Amino acid sequence: MSVTHRLAAPTPGWTATTDVVVVGSGVAGLTVALNVRKAGLRAMVVTKAMLDEGSTRWAQGGVAAALGEGDTPEQHLDDTLVAGAGVCDEEAVRTLVTEGPGAVRRLIATGALFDRGEDGEILLTREGGHHRDRIVHAGGDATGAEISRALVAAVRTDPEIELIEHALVLDLLTDAEGHAAGLTLHVMGEGQRDGVGAVRARAVVLATGGMGQVFSATTNPAVSTGDGVALALRAGAAVTDLEFVQFHPTVLWLGPEAEGQQPLVSEAVRGEGAHLVDADGVRFMVGQHELAELAPRDIVAKAITRRMQEQGAEHMFLDGRHFGAEMWEHRFPTILASCRAHGIDPVTAPIPVAPAAHYASGGVRTDRRGRTSVPGLYACGEVACTGVHGANRLASNSLLEGLVFAERIAADLAGLHAAGELPERTVDVAAARAARPVPLPPSEARAEIQRLMSRGTGVLRSAASMAGTAAGLALIAEQAHSHVAEEKPADPRVETWEAANLLLVATALVAAAAQREETRGCHWREDFPERDDAHWRRHLITTLAASGDPVSTPEEQ
Numbered sequence: 001m002s003v004t005h006r007l008a009a010p011t012p013g014w015t016a017t018t019d020v021v022v023v024g025s026g027v028a029g030l031t032v033a034l035n036v037r038k039a040g041l042r043a044m045v046v047t048k049a050m051l052d053e054g055s056t057r058w059a060q061g062g063v064a065a066a067l068g069e070g071d072t073p074e075q076h077l078d079d080t081l082v083a084g085a086g087v088c089d090e091e092a093v094r095t096l097v098t099e100g101p102g103a104v105r106r107l108i109a110t111g112a113l114f115d116r117g118e119d120g121e122i123l124l125t126r127e128g129g130h131h132r133d134r135i136v137h138a139g140g141d142a143t144g145a146e147i148s149r150a151l152v153a154a155v156r157t158d159p160e161i162e163l164i165e166h167a168l169v170l171d172l173l174t175d176a177e178g179h180a181a182g183l184t185l186h187v188m189g190e191g192q193r194d195g196v197g198a199v200r201a202r203a204v205v206l207a208t209g210g211m212g213q214v215f216s217a218t219t220n221p222a223v224s225t226g227d228g229v230a231l232a233l234r235a236g237a238a239v240t241d242l243e244f245v246q247f248h249p250t251v252l253w254l255g256p257e258a259e260g261q262q263p264l265v266s267e268a269v270r271g272e273g274a275h276l277v278d279a280d281g282v283r284f285m286v287g288q289h290e291l292a293e294l295a296p297r298d299i300v301a302k303a304i305t306r307r308m309q310e311q312g313a314e315h316m317f318l319d320g321r322h323f324g325a326e327m328w329e330h331r332f333p334t335i336l337a338s339c340r341a342h343g344i345d346p347v348t349a350p351i352p353v354a355p356a357a358h359y360a361s362g363g364v365r366t367d368r369r370g371r372t373s374v375p376g377l378y379a380c381g382e383v384a385c386t387g388v389h390g391a392n393r394l395a396s397n398s399l400l401e402g403l404v405f406a407e408r409i410a411a412d413l414a415g416l417h418a419a420g421e422l423p424e425r426t427v428d429v430a431a432a433r434a435a436r437p438v439p440l441p442p443s444e445a446r447a448e449i450q451r452l453m454s455r456g457t458g459v460l461r462s463a464a465s466m467a468g469t470a471a472g473l474a475l476i477a478e479q480a481h482s483h484v485a486e487e488k489p490a491d492p493r494v495e496t497w498e499a500a501n502l503l504l505v506a507t508a509l510v511a512a513a514a515q516r517e518e519t520r521g522c523h524w525r526e527d528f529p530e531r532d533d534a535h536w537r538r539h540l541i542t543t544l545a546a547s548g549d550p551v552s553t554p555e556e557q
């Protein structure tokens with residue numbers, strides 16, 4: 001297998017070498033880097049913006065792990081499988097929940113400070129879909145910021161971890177056997193490492209996070225443009241479950257025209273007893289699910305959307321007035337501040353909320369060692385699909401997945417290294433040149449892609465709505481091709497590379513979502529409202545055809 005397509009970009013003008021190159025500096029990437037160092041391998045972390053600019057820093061609620069009295073990995077497994085709606089890979093979930101508590105303890109040993117009670121014990125809370133208090137949190141609702149702080153501090157103290165910020169990774173490089181041998185990237189730097197270059201490595205780890213920016217309204221930061229999934233597709237890797245995008249039910253509603261990253265109102269607010277109400281003050285989740293407001297996210301997001309449609313409303317409300325000022329200030333300082341910054345005081349008024357794109361349950365297909373279908377290419381964190389989330393991620397399982405599977409990748413690489421099976425690789429330059437350059441859309445295409453996706457392939461989808469999205473995306477691709485034919489291609493730069501990645505990921509997502517003719521987990525088809533286990537209790541595997549178009553094939557049952 002070799003890289004069949006690549007982003008149009010200048011020829012690399014410089015080369016650097018390391019043992020393991022990690023793309024991304026969230027919880028997953030930094031955990032890989034710290035752990036491969038323990039095996040005596042050199043690590044290089046390349047990241048698109050500053051080290052802490054991924055989703056990790058924004059995580060509020062916490063990390064799920066069976067640490068509490070009476071709780072067990074088996075119970076955590078049960079809750080995860082229920083949320084996943086029949087398409088979790090049970091062995092992957094078992095790995096997650098059994099190795100999770102140890103991974104959290106190792107994160108604490110690395111320096112992360114979680115909230116503790118007066119007795120010194122770690123405080124545990126509950127979130128949607130969990131039947132136990134098992135969410136560890138930090139700074140009240142600033143868990144991700146604390147994890148990011150601790151991991152960034154740890155990598156900065158190791159001189160053998162090279163950190164390259166403002167470096168956008170473009171494509172994979174392989175050797176003559178099709179084994180990952182490095183990558184191309186664009187560094188917004190100075191001196192020798194400026195512009196497009198290449199990094200040679202024995203193995204490549206993708207930890208590029210999510211793809212929320214493919215939609216107009218999302219909780220994800222600007223860097224979450226699905227680059228890792230797009231790179232993997234161009235490299236010939238299999239991706240899966242792209243249609244399962246989790247829409248967070250309670251995102252602060254900032255008006256009908258709001259676009260880009262929107263403030264999240266964590267599930268933990270409902271966990272502590274806030275109620276979802278409509279404009280008449282009716283608690284519409286009661287009677288819909290045994291857990292009411294704490295039902296799994298897809299159920300709450302669907303119920304909110306349905307109520308909005310019934311009432312012609314643009315949002316619902318989350319009412320936590322009964323918490324009182326002191327609890328808001330201590331337990332949810334970040335959310336309180338962000339609501340107040342937008343003119344809403346949750347102490348005295350209900351918070352307007354609506355669903356927004358939040359988490360990609362699908363991604364680059366990996367096994368339980370983090371290996372993708374391309375030898376030497378690994379993936380972990382939100383970019384990966386290990387199979388633990390199935391059709392719907394259980395709250396607070398993603399930071400945990402990032403930790404557990406990052407450790408497993410490092411362990412796999414350490415094992416290969418110890419066995420002498422992780423040699424240096426020679427990049428097959430001819431193969432890299434032979435890959436077909438993908439025409440770049442103009443940077444303005446980003447907003448159009450987002451609008452098309454939110455309009456036709458959002459919380460609620462149908463064949464007709466998705467056909468509209470697909471046609472719009474195809475037009476953007478055609479225009480990019482015509483501009484190349486007319487010798488007026490878009491400039492290769494960060495904005496156009498990101499637009500090309502968004503376009504590819506969006507096209508693949510719509511193709512998969514259109515093919516899955518059922519409603520399951522967070523994939524809600526208006527025209528196929530029932531779950532159809534006979535046909536669809538399986539994954540859809542997406543790869544890139546020779547034409548450059550994504551093709552989805554149902555996995556054998």
Ligand SMILES: Cc1cc2nc3c(=O)[nH]c(=O)nc-3n(C[C@H](O)[C@H](O)[C@H](O)COP(=O)(O)OP(=O)(O)OC[C@H]3O[C@@H](n4cnc5c(N)ncnc54)[C@H](O)[C@@H]3O)c2cc1C
Nearest residue numbers: 024025026028048054055056061062169209381382396399
């Ligand atoms: C608002 C919010 C709240 C959340 N709350 C929780 C929670 O309470 N509990 C929980 O478990 N999960 C939560 N999540 C989800 C969780 O935060 C993410 O799934 C997780 O942090 C992803 O970690 P990651 O390391 O995979 O990616 P990220 O932290 O997103 O990091 C990705 C990295 O890759 C870099 N990158 C991307 N593309 C490129 C490229 N082309 N070249 C170079 N670098 C690149 C980015 O710059 C970034 O450094 C939340 C997410 C959001 C947005």
